[in-house]
Amino acid sequence: MDSPTPGALHDAVLGWYDDHARELPWRGLEATPWSVMVSEFMLQQTPVVRVLPVHALWLERWPTPADLAAEPTGEAVRMWGRLGYPRRALRLRAAATAIVERHGGEVPTSYDDLLALPGVGDYTASAIASFAFGQRHVVLDTNVRRVLVRAVSGQEFPAPAVTRAERDVATALLPDDEATAATWAVATMELGALVCSARQPSCDACPIAEVCAWRGAGFPAYDGPPRRGQAWAGTDRQCRGRIMALAREQSSVTTAQAEAAWPRADQRERCLAGLVDDGLLTQITPGRWALPG
DNA sequence: TATTCGTGGCT
DNA sequence: TAGCCAAGAAT
CATH class of the missing domain: 1.10.10 (Arc Repressor Mutant, subunit A)
Known part of the structure; x- marks a missing residue:
């Protein structure tokens, strides 16, 4: 099977996204950079459906970083509810404080400034820069990693940690045009979330099934290092x-x-x-x- | 690099 | 049913 040209791959994924993207509050023209930032903190290791109501409450109560920075940390933790990993609430409030102190209350636009904020790592900095400001960044989350390792490398799951090879693949596939790259980032994430899921991928609904290396190889099972489960009872x-x-x-x-x-x-x-x-x-x-x- | 850090739904 | 998994970051 011939490798698809990047352009054909882009067109297939972008076309699919145009038809199937979910309407989420942190997408769309009315979403502020702060709304995007709040969503990215909440979505770290937490499903969209659980984030939706809490995100709405936060944006209603704290429509700007300064509004959150003015509140006690305990209020942020209480409003975090049962999203899990409540230290994210502390970090989000600390990031809001840093935004007020260092950036005049406006969410910074550069990757480096974003990365310097508490609770912001490579993924979140790239995601905010891409989704809120339309910039061109490699956005490597668990969804994108799974899509690319399947489609390009023919493996069921990516390695436990991001590899150099993965980042090279993602960089090579990132569209040159800034706006197209930003849409590509969210589109590949959406494809991983809705179609190329971890357990039961819907390959019959996948826009790149015909060029998917994993499908082409007959869906070989994951054979990499064991992925550690998260112990819970008694911890x-x-x-x-x-x-x-x-x-x-x-x-x-x-x-x-x-x-x-x-x-x-x-x-x-x-x-x-x-x-x-x-x-x-x-x-x-x-x-x-x-x-x- | 390997651990730690919540919560709940799904198969 | 007992894992598995979900838009990761900090240490």
Whole structure:
């Protein structure tokens, strides 16, 4: 099978996106850079359907970075709800503060300035620069990585961490034109999210199925290094989650409530101390904790 | 580079 | 049903 020309690949994916893109609040002409930025923080490791209602609440309450920066960190954590990884709420508020202090309250437009913000790594900086400002960047998230490794390399799943080869492939495929590159980035992500999914890809609905190397090779199973699952039962994360759920629901958490939520003493105390150390909780009196005010 | 860090739906 | 997985970042 001949390799497709980049132009043909672009046309197929961009055409598919034009017909099948979801209408999301952080897309479209009315979306501000701040709305895009909030969405990118929330979408880190969290599905779109769960982000939608929380994103709406945040943008209604804090329509600008300055609005969020003016609030106590505990309010950000409470409004984060059950999205998970609540340190993202702290980082988003810290990023808002940095935007006020360093960028006059406007979300910075350059990749380097974005990358310097708390909670912003390579993916998020590229995504904001591309989606909010229409710039040309390689945007390598889990969806794009899966699409490219399947279509180009013929493997079911990408390696645990981004490889040089992956980035080279993504760079080579990035359209030259700035606006087209930005649409390409969101289109390849959308293709991975809606069609080229991890478990049950809908190859019959895929615009590049005919040139997909993985499909062409007969869908060989992943044979790379084992991908570590995330342990949950009995972990500190579960313990921390229980305590944070109490803190969000109530004005404070007592020792007795924490004991009821997590009987194992040494782990409970370690997690409480860790949450305080992370800035997610404050010990307001001996034996009583609350979200930071 | 390998771990850690929430939450919940899906198969 | 018990994993697997979801627009990652920080350390």
